[in-house]
Amino acid sequence: MTLQFFNPTEADILRVLTERMVGTDSSVGWEQPSARGTSTAGHAPTVTTIDAFVTGLPRYVQVRFRRALHLFQWCPILFGGKLCPFTQLSSRDADTYIRSWAESRFGLRRRLFRGLRDVTFLGYYSRSSIGVYENATDEPRGR
């Protein structure tokens, strides 16, 4: 499905962000991330859900979300001392970088962390195919 709001670069940021925020990676087997930095032709379903949600938001929220995404993508250079964008960090460095936002002494960085985190959760846990509750037998799936 064609994305309505995000461009391929942004979709790639979101996809990697979701992997790290939700704690899924290829070893878990729930969601197989494609290679980092590659084309996003095969968008992860979570990104599609987030895209549909953000498309329906007021313009001012959309603008803020887009800015936050780009800020997050390019700030490893500023805050992490890494000369590469977020999507090209190793898993360990990506987690360290995210934690630096979550625990920053600057309220704005904590705010952006929470905003990005919660939107990825919204996309991820609203998907019916997520088997995160696999230890239960008759519970609702992600909605």
Added chain:
Amino acid sequence: MIIQGRTVTQDITESVDVCVVGSGAGGAVAAKELAQAGLSVVVLEAGETHDPTTFTGNTPEMLLRLFWDGGMRTTRDGSILISQGRGVGGSTVHNLCYAVRIPNAILHRWKAEFGIQDLSPSNLSASFDRVEATIGVNQIREEQVNQLNRSIRRGAHVMGWRGTIQRHNRGACPGCSADCLLGCPISQPGVGKQSMAVSYIPQALEAGARLYTDCLVENIVAENGHAVGVTAQFRSRHTQPLGQIESTTSLSDGGAVQTGNAAEIADRSSREGGKFTVRSKAVVLAAGAINSPQLWLNSRLPDPSRQVGCNLHLHPAIFVGGFFDEAVDAYRGIPQSFYVDHFLDLERNPDNGYLLLPAFGPMALVAASMPSFGREHRDLMQVHRSIAALLVLLHDCSSGRVTVNRRGSPIIRYRLNQNDRASLTQGLIHSAQLLFAAGAKKTVLPYTRRIIMQRESNLEIIRQRGIVENDILITSSHPQGTLRMGSDPRKTVVDSTGEAHAVKGLFVVDASLFPTSIAVPPMLTVAAMADRIARRLATNWPP
């Protein structure tokens, strides 16, 4: 009659006795009472009308359909997430149906401090009775209390704290799930959630009121100090679906999983349709405590007291999760039936206190309430069936303000004072104590850096961490107080009949009226005050 505003592409003008702005707990009641009194009434609603059978329980879809800004509205500093209903029925479509009358101590305080003589408990009693009959308020029965609420009650009992099973405005209710928070799919008269959309609004329409949806009021028009109508803009949403997101599932009454059609999330970015001009003898403002002052300010109405938009209270709330050995399955049944009001002693301490409410919701919202990210977070979510959670709901004396930016959009400023920070912190500690008393093995708080406490942990760690903006998730569902009521026009915006001091013929019937926080869930009080104000207006017609 309901007119779908998104289908109106031409400019239209209408003349009526009363124009009601908003169709939630205040607007719906006022519209019904005024229409039944024989006045011609139009109701203008910014959102859409809902067919409850289309409520899918899909979180992103329903956030977009039922909430302002898709549920993403926040205070200016981003520290408090404010959920407010949008659409016919307003917040009564998504709220969790606590039907609580305003405490008498609050009314006595309003009389003493704000000179409000008209709203004594006995004066309001008849209005409460009428509202409760119309929305079917009834006592929640013991067999309707789910495991989550039973666990919380057990903990309160062990601690020796006061709490009671509450009343609610649901009819026959199978207690299907925590998706109640995203709209009740079986809602109809006498069945399921008795929101304004299935109670007061149909009665208003039957009495002749006309309801325009997708109609955003831009200005209240006043001439010679008297409100004479409004101007509005119909919003014509793009209606093409974005396509099938994915099939969704829902939990039926019996616990079986049903697979339904995919949620189609329409592109809700809207374009403008026709303009709507309403000429009226009175305007009733019921757009909520954020949008009502916004509309006032955008209309450049007189504000001699300089109190319009001030005195905002939010009932800030923080989630505390407890993990049990056994399954709690908190998503099953009626989400909230019991609460602890032990820490609300308004006679002795009118400015402080909090409620401890059971809390649960759709998985995406539960996830957002959990701390941390990545593996740590996922480990918590994997045992979601054993989570029981509480909300600390603060009776806040902190005061914020609603202003507008150059585009006319609301800016919400609010900062907790030291007193309220201390109360919230104490509420978190009490919540953890209650959860442990109920049998929890560990508790978590929604700090960005997680705090997990075991039974033997020193809970003073919470006090050390304190309440810091954007360090802990704070939510609000009860904005109130931005057009406050009182007898002194120098300090308040409307008088005790609900009429604006400075603009005759302009009446306010939503939670912006409250001069202080009312300490309890406000739906019933908003509706009762709207009943009283509307009936008085009808009796003394014309204004």
